Amino acid sequence: MADLMQQLKTPNFLLKWVELILAVVSIALLRDSGSFPGLNVDKIVVAYMTLAGFILFNCIIIVGSFNGETLGKITMLLYLLSGAVLFITTGAFIIEHYDQKLFNTTANDKFLASGIIALVNGAVYLVDGFFTRRG
Known part of the structure; x- marks a missing residue:
């Protein structure tokens, strides 16, 4: 114990926990911003798959931690590196389309906030990787 x-x-x-909370907030803001007229469907799919997939992965890792389970160091580093790359890519895709003003102001602000939070989450994954590598 x-x-x-x-x-x-x-x-x-x-x-x-920080990664999980940021992903949940980011997907909620992205979903709340409505439809995405004129946006590349592939980029939206990458965004949703990254956010939803890593919410699931983090839940599994957290529950496993409560049961005393741990992933190997190399496996965890690969997970964290792929998370960092995918979240930074997702944030870049979202912010890339912010300037197009395709939405009303409130939805556009939520869309931008989702992209910024995704970028921040990518940085958190990198910090987590640093601590994993060091520990």
């Missing part, structure tokens, strides 16, 4: 409590206090575990 003491080992579990120590593991739950690590920066990596706390960062998993």
Whole structure:
């Protein structure tokens, strides 16, 4: 039990919660901004798949941590690197279309906020990778 409590206090575990919360907020803002007229469907699919997929992955990792399970260091680093790349790509896709003013002002602001949060989440994945590599 003491080992579990120590593991739950690590920066990596706390960062998993931050990653999860940022992904949930980003997908909620993206969904709330409505339809995406004139946007490349492939880019929207990448955005939704990244956000939804990593919400699922983080939930699995968090639940596994409560049960004392851990992933190997290399597996975790590959997961974190792919998360960083995909979230940065998602944020870039979203922000790329912000200037086109395809939406009403409120939806456009939510769209931009989703992209910024996705970029921030990509940075959090990189920080998590740093702590994983170091630890």
